[in-house]
Amino acid sequence: MELTPVQVKVPSAIVTAHARPPALQVDGLVIGLVGRRAPMPVVTGLDLTLARQEVLGLVGESGSGKTLTSLAIARLLDGRSVQVLAGTVTLFGRDLLTLSEAQMRSVRGKEIGMIFQDPMTSLDPAFTIGYQLTSVLRRHFDLSRQAARRRAVELLGMVGIGDPRRRVDQYPHQISGGMRQRVMIALAISCEPKVLIADEPTTALDATTQAQILELIKDLAQTLHMSTIITTHDLGVVAEVCDTVAVMYAGQIVEQATTEQLFYHPQHPYTERLLLALPRVGVEQEMLGIPGAPPRAGQFPEGCRFAPRCGHAVEPDCVAHVVPLEHLAPGRTARCVRRPELTLRGVRT
Amino acid sequence: MTETMPLLTVRNLNKTFPVRRSALGRATEVVHAVNDVSLEIEPGSTLGIVGESGSGKSTLGRVCLRMIEADDGEIRFADANLRQLSAAQLRSTRAHMTTIFQDPYSALDPRWTVGQIIEEPLRINGSHSRAERRTIVADILPRVGLSADAVHRIPRSFSGGQRQRIVIARALVTRPRLVFCDEPVSSLDVSTRAQVLGLLRELQSEFQLAYLFVSHDLGVVERMSDRIAVMYLGSIVEIGAAETVAQRYRHPYTAALVSASPAADPVAQRARHRIVLNGDPPSPIDIPKGCPFHPRCALAIARCATDKPELVMTPNGHGVACHVTNADRTLTGTTLFDSMVERRLSFAAERTTS
Amino acid sequence: MTLTYPDAAGPSVLPAAEPSEARRVATLRAFLHRRLATTALVVFLLIVLAALFAPLLGLPAPNVQELAARLQGPSWKHLLGTDELGRDQLARILAATRISLWAACQATLVGVVLGVPLGLAMGLVGGRLDSIISRAFDTLQSIPPLILAIAIVAIVGRSLTPAMIAIGIVFSPTFYRISRAAAATVAGETYIEASRSMGQRTHKIVLTHVLGNVSSALIVQVSITLAFGILAEAALSYLGLGVQPPSASLGSMLTSAANLLNAAPQLVIEPGVVIIVLALCISLVGDALRDVTSGEQVG
Incomplete structure (x- = not known):
């Protein structure tokens, strides 16, 4: 099947702002469901730039393609049902999609660290925490058994696990959910990756634990000079840790901005509605949901994909043509034809 | 007098679970999930219970509805002493106290149609004819924001938010007075969350429902509740009007x-x-x-x-x-x-x- | 300009959802899409129908001897020829098929009746009773089916039914294990707790929720047991322990024809082919059913 590019590619503004290449650059990424039928694009032409030592939030509802995007970057898509159909992923100037699987294995861990949503299923219940850490360490570094163990204890201390010497010999089921996520983070940073990808790292956790884990990720990103992508459906998480945000809807980026700009001056109606849907303790404002459900892959509307759920949509402007991503300023984009005439509500107005 | 009488009154409730047993089957180690809890819910109002996992908040809800048996304490629902009811009496009371579950994916039998799912409580109740059941289901669908043709579909084809609407319809079809909402939105996206919470509040005023609303998210509980109880390791550590507890x-x-x-x-x-x-x-x-x-x-x-x-x-x-x-x-x-x-x-x- | 917001809790747009009938049609279509399985099903049904309605086909009666026409090759009068006593081979094969299928059904039925209800109940209830009963079934499974069948025949005399019941008994642990495991999985689902919280009784939960969700696993096991039952009957009858003359089963036909292998090889080949084809068809259909229905359980 032929894929027509959904948007005109504009050189990313952030590249020009930095002298060195960014940590990670994604250009024209198309991810599709493949199988018996013709490939069905789920992510359609996604551009993303992660500056060095930046924490980027990739926000979207379930089915928006944010998780697929983060998996595609680490080349962890299961190639049988989901594949990258087009585009490039460049890590410090090196195209990841052309690497062999063997080369990619050394990139994973050493250059890209991953944290997944569910710490319960991401750890092997049959092995101790120490064994899982040391086996990763010894695969990537030339370390003796004792040295690897010392490093494992050190890593557990770094991620805020009390009494790491005892914990290192425990099994995953012996520790709490929050602590398991800390172990997952220790695994992810064990080989000092330059880029950390955290896929919904706190969705399965309680409120107080969530705050602790986000704080930990932010601190580690700073001390280890990592560039970080956090995918989430919760803008509250973004407010907590992210420098910049890309909002995804139905396989596209609809708005990209610094966290402050996005929260105080949203430029896309979908972002506005996401902000209104947030519960806030002690603030007398009604939580508003977004009516309807996001379109499914293969049923994306012709024009603006958010139009059927948007309170601002008008015919024919919003439904007739494909809406391009408009570049407003370096690092600031929005995909809305009515943007100039709308005044959207941020959290402080 | 009914104005002053709470719908649900719980006094000194305790619940423990054995985690390890000796060779003779005696419990040697127990989880004290609910520890001397007392609370009341007024008709048509919401009591929010907030706490982290392991605080015993979901167990408390289940014990209050006698889905699991308490060790000791007293539960009064309307004018019945819930813990003294016979199995048959309890079954007929179940229509008046229902549950909205956390995970809308496993809460619906994947092989049943939405119509069958929603009318299940009526069928168990046995008080309506087939035609009556069908009318009741058709009436409730638009109330929860589902279209009429949903009746013949199966859960697989619905999104998480829509499934939760089906769960809500099932919980309301017997016209209950008390609904136990067990983390009803925590497995939903933020945007869907607000929709479902709005729906729950609308239905509350329409059907005069009392909610026992359990969540780990204080922001959500504050939005939904008249009163809030904060639980920590099985005990209520603070209880009061929602605004008071939150501010x-x-x-x-x-x-x-x-x-x-x-x-x-x-x-x-x-x-x-x-x-x-x-x-x-x-x-x-x-x-x-x-x-x-x-x-x-x-x-x-x-x-x-x-x-x-x-x-x-x-x-x-x-x-x-x-x-x-x-x-x-x-x-x-x-x-x-x-x-x-x-x-x-x-x-x-x-x-x-x- | 003023901002208007649509009602937050308003009716949502339903994406195209598949109705239950469409799903059934889709399952059927997915099955028919598998050429091999469809062919197997058709062949199996043809054999079963022919076996059931053999008396209506106008064939000679299976036990009537026509000593003048012994060991004849295929002809228009006798499509598959005649045996050593001049009986019509086609009529005998059809009669034998009916006996073999019935025997396989007996074994399967015994296995299902013994294993499934207990398995469903124990999977849902759990606890100490569950572990005791599970151990008992484990013990039963350690007995080799054919040896037990031979032992039972030795006690009650040469007859097919007791032998097949014995095979069914030895197969019941498999049914027990499958239905227990499936029920235990389903028992953890919230919809079971939901049903209980509405006041539903346990036995009705088994009938309404559990049975439906374990059925696809059971269908497969039934097909495997049927296929094995046909082979087991053939083996028993071949050893002379099954059905007694003049009635014939597919296995006993093999035995009596084995002596004449050189003179009339078709007498061995014909029932042999029917045994193989039946067992193969049942397995193929069972496999396809599993593939088609398991996809739908996930959702």
């Missing part, structure tokens, strides 16, 4: 919960201080002596490690179980918050100088 809270754990809930405003979020608790919540198998929260509390004094504080109620219905804040009534809301942050900071400073 003029007087328990250090409530302060920590408030501190942990996101402000949804990046500048405010990063400017404010945060109460960082010591470590993870202890396991409910091994509940600390004295105040269950004292090992993680910045304000703990010697007495907290030995005596368990009572829930002291004020005349306006605000109850707190804390030795420190009950002795010093000025410690409420932001004052309490700041003193906790300060204590933690000075503690950290002491550690670095020594």
Whole structure:
């Protein structure tokens, strides 16, 4: 099947702002469901730039393609049902999609660290925490058994696990959910990756634990000079840790901005509605949901994909043509034809 | 007189689960999931229960509806003594107290149509003919925001939010008076969450429902509740009007919960201080002596490690179980918050100088 | 300009959802899409129908001897020829098929009746009773089916039914294990707790929720047991322990024809082919059913 590019590619503004290449650059990424039928694009032409030592939030509802995007970057898509159909992923100037699987294995861990949503299923219940850490360490570094163990204890201390010497010999089921996520983070940073990808790292956790884990990720990103992508459906998480945000809807980026700009001056109606849907303790404002459900892959509307759920949509402007991503300023984009005439509500107005 | 009578009254409820048994089958280690809990729910109102995993909040809800049996204590539902009811009496009472479950994926039988799912309580109840059941189901679908043709479809083809609407329809089809909402939105996206919460509030006023609303998210509980109870390791540590608990809270754990809930405003979020608790919540198998929260509390004094504080109620219905804040009534809301942050900071400073 | 917001809790747009009938049609279509399985099903049904309605086909009676026409090759009068006593081979094969299928059904039925209800109940209830009963079934499974069948025949005399019941008994642990495991999985689902919280009784939960969700696993096991039952009957009858003359089963036909292998090889080949084809067809259909229905359980 032929894929027509959904948007005109504009050189990313952030590249020009930095002298060195960014940590990670994604250009024209198309991810599709493949199988018996013709490939069905789920992510359609996604551009993303992660500056060095930046924490980027990739926000979207379930089915928006944010998780697929983060998996595609680490080349962890299961190639049988989901594949990258087009585009490039460049890590410090090196195209990841052309690497062999063997080369990619050394990139994973050493250059890209991953944290997944569910710490319960991401750890092997049959092995101790120490064994899982040391086996990763010894695969990537030339370390003796004792040295690897010392490093494992050190890593557990770094991620805020009390009494790491005892914990290192425990099994995953012996520790709490929050602590398991800390172990997952220790695994992810064990080989000092330059880029950390955290896929919904706190969705399965309680409120107080969530705050602790986000704080930990932010601190580690700073001390280890990592560039970080956090995918989430919760803008509250973004407010907590992210420098910049890309909002995804139905396989596209609809708005990209610094966290402050996005929260105080949203430029896309979908972002506005996401902000209104947030519960806030002690603030007398009604939580508003977004009516309807996001379109499914293969049923994306012709024009603006958010139009059927948007309170601002008008015919024919919003439904007739494909809406391009408009570049407003370096690092600031929005995909809305009515943007100039709308005044959207941020959290402080 | 019915105006003053609570719909659900719970007194001194206890529930333990055995985790390890000796060779003779005697429980040698128990989880104290619900520890001497008392509460009331007025007809048509919402009692929110907030707490982290392991706090016993979901168990409390299940025990209150006798989905699991309590060890001791008293439960009165309307004018019935729930724990004394026979199996047959209990079955007929079930129509009046229903449940909305957390996970809308496993709460629906994948092989049943939406129509079959929603009419299941009516079928069990046995009080309606087939035609009546069909009319009732057709009436309730638009009320929960589903189209009429959903009746013949199966759950697989619905999104999480839509499935939760089916679960809600099933819970309301018998016209209950009390609905136990067990984390009804925590497995949904933020945007869908607000929709479902809005729907629950609409249905509450339309059908005069009382909710027992359990969640780990203080922001959500505050939106939904008239009164809030904060649970920690099986005990209620603070209870009161929603606004009071969320803003003029007087328990250090409530302060920590408030501190942990996101402000949804990046500048405010990063400017404010945060109460960082010591470590993870202890396991409910091994509940600390004295105040269950004292090992993680910045304000703990010697007495907290030995005596368990009572829930002291004020005349306006605000109850707190804390030795420190009950002795010093000025410690409420932001004052309490700041003193906790300060204590933690000075503690950290002491550690670095020594 | 003023901002208007649509009602937050308003009816949502339903994406195209598949109705239950469409799903059934889709399952059927997915099955028919598998050429091999469809062919197997058609062949199997043809054999079963022919076996059931053999008397209506106008064939000679299976036990009537026509000593003048012994060991004849295929002809228009006798499509598959005649045996050593001049009986019509086609009529005998059809009669034998009916006996073999019935025997396989007996074994399967015994296995299902013994294993499934207990398995469903124990999977849902759990606890100490569950572990005791599970151990008992484990013990039963350690007995080799054919040896037990031979032992039972030795006690009650040469007859097919007791032998097949014995095979069914030895197969019941498999049914027990499958239905227990499936029920235990389903028991953890919230919809079971939901049903209970509405006041539903346990046995009705088994009938309404559990049975439906374990059925696809059971269908497969039934097909495997049927296929094995046909082979087991053939083996027993070949050893002379099954059906007694003049009645014939597919296995006993093999035995009596084995002596004449050189003179009339078709007498061995014909029932042999029917045994193989039946067992193969049942397995193929069962496999396809599993593939088609398991996809739908996930959702």
